[in-house]
Amino acid sequence: MxxxxxxxxxxxxxxxxxxxxxxxxxxxxxxxxxxxxxxxxxxxxxxxxxxxxxxxxxxxxxxxxxxxxxxxxxxxxxxxxxxxxxxxxxxxxxxxxxxxxxxxxxxxxxxxxxxxxxxxxxxxxxxxxxxxxxxxxxxxxxxxxxxxxxxxxxxxxxxxxxxxxxxxxxxxxxxxxxxxxxxxxxxxxxxxxxxxxxxxxxxxxxxxxxxxxxxxxxxxxxxxxxxxxxxxxxxxxxxxxxxxxxxxxxxxxxxxxxxxxxxxxxxxxxxxxxxxxxxxxxxxxxxxxxxxxxxSAHIPCTNCGYCMPCPHGVLIPANFGLYNDMFMHENPGMPRFSYTHFFPDAGKASVCVQCGECLGKCPQKIDIPGWMPKVHDGLSGDVKG
Ligand code: SF4
Ligand code: SF4
The missing domain is CATH 3.20.20.100 (NADP-dependent oxidoreductase domain)
Structure with missing residues (x-):
């Protein structure tokens, strides 16, 4: 040391x-x-x-x-x-x-x-x-x-x-x-x-x-x-x-x-x-x-969890992590497959109702509700990838 x-x-x-x-x-x-x-x-x-x-x-x-x-x-x-x-x-x-x-x-x-x-x-x-x-x-x-x-x-x-x-x-x-x-x-x-x-x-x-x-x-x-x-x-x-x-x-x-x-x-x-x-x-x-x-497009989420729990059940950092994975591996197939087949429906980005409860809790100042529709659209693409 x-x-x-x-x-x-x-x-x-x-x-x-x-x-x-x-x-x-x-x-x-x-x-x-x-x-x-x-x-x-x-x-x-x-x-x-x-x-x-x-x-x-x-x-x-x-x-x-x-x-x-x-x-x-x-x-x-x-x-x-x-x-x-x-x-x-x-x-x-x-x-x-x-x-x-x-x-x-x-x-x-x-x-x-x-x-x-x-x-x-x-x-x-x-x-x-x-x-x-x-x-x-x-x-x-x-x-x-x-x-x-x-x-x-x-x-x-x-x-x-x-x-x-x-x-x-x-x-x-x-x-x-x-x-x-x-x-x-x-x-x-x-x-x-x-x-x-x-x-x-x-x-x-x-x-x-x-x-x-x-x-x-x-x-x-x-x-x-x-x-x-x-x-x-x-x-x-x-x-x-x-x-x-x-x-x-x-x-x-x-x-x-x-x-x-x-x-x-x-x-x-x-x-x-x-x-x-x-x-x-x-x-x-x-x-x-x-x-x-x-x-490379990425969301600067550090997985700190300060935005959690979302009162509507959205698994915020997990959604962001999977979204970032699409760019990490230059192949969106796996993250999209995981999102569609393994990610709990009740925690998906699509569940976000834009209530804004999480706004202000994120130390990275990420516009969480703003990202959610984009994350869902990105991850719901072609699952055969
Ligand atoms: S804006 Fe969306 S992600 Fe944020 S607390 Fe509300 S429902 Fe959850
Ligand atoms: S508070 Fe921000 S950086 Fe931390 S997990 Fe939530 S979205 Fe990611």
Whole structure:
């Protein structure tokens, strides 16, 4: 494992962090998906045994069970080997006492008395204004620092550059920030400009969505061929992670790992992580790949699930995933066949009634109802493909 400065705090963080939002699934008693707790605990511990010293979770991940599982994984001496981050569900805070009530519930779930970083979750302009400032969450966070329940206050972010600067400059005691950053999102979200502004202020930058929900690890065929033609032998995932580690201001990269094999691979990549690790020619190659991505129609869904559940039963991320698959494999036959024959009718894009409930919940600002008719039309094409 390679370690990197956590901003100007003097602490060194592992190049790879564990993000507990895509834990492995298993079937529940009712037949629906549930988190495979035993495997998740094994995976988190394997990552820590491999040198990971930063673990990230949040109140809503996996319907609330992520924090409980992280708590179990960190028992037996693992807690002292990592810095632990979780996030305040700011959108649920409505009245005095809510901030502390959620924090105390989270500490209980995590089975700890203290988290190192407490992030105001998924801030955007609206949440900054209507939740953080309106309900005095910065002051409440400071009180929690003072009484020892949290080490320092940070935020995770999903909005544009201007909102990022507003939030960055709206408080002078941020302990860290967490942004979506990857080689496709250089102008989207905080983007490279926002990233550099945070670095300029000496703030630790934790990167999330380095692989855009796994999509950069499984690129369309055309892009895969471009990547595999390179003599370095780097996989698509390693290219994406290396693009981040190459930049000195990136403190740690959170990967939402779902299988032990992904941990093994990522630990190998993280063992090679160095600032300045890419050649000029490598960076040029990424620019070419980015261009190729932009030329392929795709919906920037990261499968985060924040839009779910849809009150009408639409399986939003699954529809988007299948739609994107049509472009991934340059052959729409398989995704169309799956949609027609295997996808539950009650969850299809065609079920969308355009109620707009999901609007505003998507951190990627995807026009979900706007896409649904196009997704259905695209996936209902020639199933013989
Ligand atoms: S707009 Fe469509 S997808 Fe969104 S919540 Fe309503 S029915 Fe579900
Ligand atoms: S549509 Fe948006 S909120 Fe829903 S899973 Fe995709 S990225 Fe997440």
């Amino acid at each position: 390679k370690y990197r400065p956590f901003g100007n705090t003097g602490w060194n963080v592992s190049a790879l962090g564990f993000g507990a939002m895509r834990l492995p699934a298993t079937a529940s008693k009712s037949g629906g998906p549930a988190v495979d707790e035993a495997e998740s605990v094994r995976m988190i511990r394997a990552a820590i045994d491999g040198g990971v010293n930063y673990v990230d979770t949040a109140y809503p991940y996996h319907g609330g069970v992520s924090e409980t599982i992280v708590g179990k994984a960190l028992a037996g001496g693992y807690r002292s080997r990592v810095r632990l981050a979780t996030k305040s569900p700011v959108w649920l805070i409505q009245k005095p006492g809510d901030f502390d009530r959620y924090l105390d519930e989270q500490l209980k779930r995590l089975n700890v008395e203290h988290v190192d970083y407490y992030l105001l979750h998924a801030l955007d302009n609206g949440r900054w204004e209507n939740s953080v400032l309106r309900h005095g969450l910065l002051e409440k966070g400071e009180a929690a620092v003072a009484d020892g329940r949290i080490g320092s206050l940070g935020f995770s972010f999903h909005d544009g550059f201007d909102a990022f600067i507003r939030i960055l400059d709206g408080y002078d005691k941020w302990g860290m920030c967490q942004i979506q950053y990857n080689y496709l999102d250089v102008e989207n979200q905080a983007g490279t400009r926002g990233f550099l502004e945070a670095v300029k202020r000496g703030l630790p930058v934790v990167v999330m969505e380095p692989l855009l929900g796994g999509r950069l690890a499984r690129p369309p065929l055309k892009i895969r061929k471009m990547i595999e033609a390179h003599p370095s032998g780097r996989t698509p995932a390693e290219w994406a992670l290396s693009w981040l580690w190459d930049q000195s201001g990136v403190s740690t990269v959170l990967s939402g790992m779902s299988a032990m094999s992904e941990i093994r691979d990522n630990l190998v990549y993280a063992g090679r992580a160095e600032t300045g690790m890419l050649e000029a020619e490598d960076r040029e190659r990424i620019v070419t790949i980015r261009r190729a991505y932009r030329e």
